[in-house]
């Protein structure tokens with residue numbers, strides 16, 4: 001596959017004015033133009049300035065990624081768009097709550113693995129646990145995979161939040 | 171100092187004051203329950219003129235015509251629910267063609283929003299993808315500021331339509347007025363880049379100067395940048411001695427009668443313009459967006475050229491075509507820098523190569539690609555436009571069009587010497603655009619000759635506006651090229667669908683002369699080439715709105731044509747080329 005047609009995942013950080021409709025604008029842009037969203041997180045990050053940070057993981061050819069960034073930047077309430085994937089080293093984290101039901105050996109094994117993954121028990125009943133696991137997507141994915149054999153009944157994930165390494169702000 | 175209660179006015183009055191402060195002179199609108207407070211405020215003043223249209227879509231198109239012919243923001247006022255949804259086609263049209271519009275929509279009172287109240291529609295939701303930006307004003311204290319911001323957003327950067335949704339209680343509550351900021355609003359998050367990077371100007375000059383087979387490809391962005399940009403483009407083209415072509419939206423950006431002008435390019439562009447684009451070694455795109463009507467088959471588009479792209483909107487750059495030098499900035503400012511740099515540097519152009527390039531272009535030009543077979547029995551549409559042009563060229567005139575073959579022939583056969591004289595729906599291709607747009611143009615230029623070049627199918631899409639024309643005595647001329655077909659559809663069916671003219675015959679047409687008369691306008695008809703000149707002269711002399719029903723050849727096709735999916739050098743020059751039209755399967759799915 002040539003460089004121009006290779007499809008690569010990019011993590012994009014968007015600083016926006018926290019105003020009604022902003023998320024609809026961003027999501028509508030993706031659906032309307034046929035871009036895909038692998039993951040999207042949003043929350044207010046600066047109450048004084050009323051700003052939110054959106055982290056989007058999307059996939060596309062270099063031309064599509066460039067287009068996505070330009071389209072995002074064009075939205076009136078968008079302050080800044082940064083492509084963390086191309087702008088140097090960055091850290092990604094997500095959080096999952098993982099519910100596992102079972103007794104006996106399986107229950108013990110689940111607890112042991114949770115310890116290995118540094119997942120916290122945040123709810124426990126005699127036949128179930130809810131684990132909280134944080135990490136990069138690979139780690140979270142692997143943990144969930146392991147739980148499947150041990151009585152996984154439910155999962156929620158936050159999607160990725162990401163930030164550049166070093167002392168610079170967005 | 172007045173106490174707040176004493177200086178406070180209703181939201182509706184504030185709105186009118188804000189519009190006046192934004193130097194608005196005309197509002198195109200249609201009333202309804204949710205906007206009654208605004209109509210009451212309008213009634214009590216005489217600074218703002220309100221033009222009552224007969225359909226909200228027409229209000230937006232009229233505002234577009236007004237805006238495109240003046241460079242100002244066009245203003246629309248419609249009621250909630252159906253008023254707003256009727257405006258959606260116009261808003262989408264303005265978005266696609268980068269026309270600055272502020273559209274005020276009524277809304278149910280804030281406490282009823284979301285209740286499926288009478289004439290409630292989620293206007294901000296519906297218009298989000300078809301506006302540059304939109305606002306729902308939830309408190310009267312935000313109203314004046316929002317209006318000023320909306321005008322700034324509509325006219326700055328890449329212009330576009332902005333909607334302000336106004337709940338009725340907000341229009342009736344009271345507050346003090348906020349005047350527009352003295353300096354241009356500096357928005358917190360919206361900061362279009364107008365100044366180019368100086369290093370890129372230098373690089374551009376070098377690329378332009380070293381070209382052996384150059385072409386300027388100039389688009390609607392030049393018109394958006396104001397008449398000065400057209401002057402600067404003309405200057406740069408003259409300084410370099412290079413050929414120039416315009417897009418449909420860019421017609422008038424460079425004088426059509428100039429020797430260096432190759433005509434329009436693209437699907438129905440000239441042979442010489444398209445072959446110059448195909449064979450050039452340096453392409454200088456200023457304010458054009460590599461639309462699919464221009465590029466044809468992308469993989470075969472101008473394969474050997476280095477490309478420079480000047481655009482105010484970074485999302486236009488590298489969207490369809492990868493370019494070698496991207497300059498983000500306002501076309502007028504960039505052209506000014508380029509002209510200055512060229513004059514300062516006086517670069518040496520390879521005159522020998524340029525001469526050879528022009529010689530090649532002249533051989534393409536000699537094909538005379540717009541030629542058609544004259545006929546003394548039936549009026550050829552091309553002939554009708556040639557004669558029309560002959561009679562209007564020395565008058566102060568403005569042209570609008572509907573959408574179809576007649577639109578393309580108008581682009582080919584009418585010559586535009588100045589910007590802002592040509593209003594057409596390019597991006598959305600909205601049938602029904604031309605007549606209301608012409609009304610907007612006529613409002614802005616009461617003394618000028620304003621002509622809507624129309625098809626018999628398109629004109630029926632906003633024919634009700636004859637009532638508006640009659641009410642305000644707007645002497646707009648509707649020049650119908652009546653071929654009894656949705657000609658453009660018929661042409662595609664002939665070329666791509668084996669001549670099966672499914673639903674493209676204009677059945678049961680009204681008598682346009684009687685239609686005109688019924689609305690208090692004048693109607694003329696002509697079906698004889700020998701009488702056409704007299705009919706056109708009569709049309710021009712009449713001080714009324716006029717429909718001229720010009721009965722033209724039913725089966726005439728619009729050439730040249732680049733079939734969908736084909737490359738610039740695979741264009742069809744005339745009916746005899748039809749056999750060789752090998753439209754690929756990929757081409758068939760394209761529109």
Ligand SMILES: Cc1cc2nc3c(=O)[nH]c(=O)nc-3n(C[C@H](O)[C@H](O)[C@H](O)COP(=O)(O)OP(=O)(O)OC[C@H]3O[C@@H](n4cnc5c(N)ncnc54)[C@H](O)[C@@H]3O)c2cc1C
Pocket residue numbers: 266267268327328329388389390391392394395416417418419420434435436437438439456457458459460461463464480481482483486499500501502573574577578595596597598599600658
């Ligand atoms: C039936 C039909 C047939 C058609 N056939 C043809 C055809 O044969 N040839 C043809 O040319 N078109 C044709 N069109 C029109 C076509 O669809 C496009 O609308 C048109 O080509 C776009 O013109 P443009 O590239 O100049 O861009 P516009 O739509 O005018 O866009 C302007 C560009 O300039 C930028 N810009 C805006 N303001 C500024 C500024 N101040 N400074 C710098 N940049 C700015 C914008 O960001 C944008 O990228 C046809 C349309 C129809 C309906």
Ligand SMILES: Cc1ncc(C[n+]2csc(CCOP(=O)(O)OP(=O)(O)O)c2C)c(N)n1
Pocket residue numbers: 572573574575576577599600601602624625626627628629651653655656657658659
């Ligand atoms: C609102 C709308 N509906 C449908 C179309 C598709 N369309 C493009 S051209 C055309 C036919 C136009 O016929 P007419 O106005 O008679 O013009 P002609 O091509 O015959 O000159 C149609 C239906 C369109 N452009 N706009």
Ligand SMILES: [Mg+2]
Pocket residue numbers: 574625626627651652653654655656657
């Ligand atoms: Mg027709």
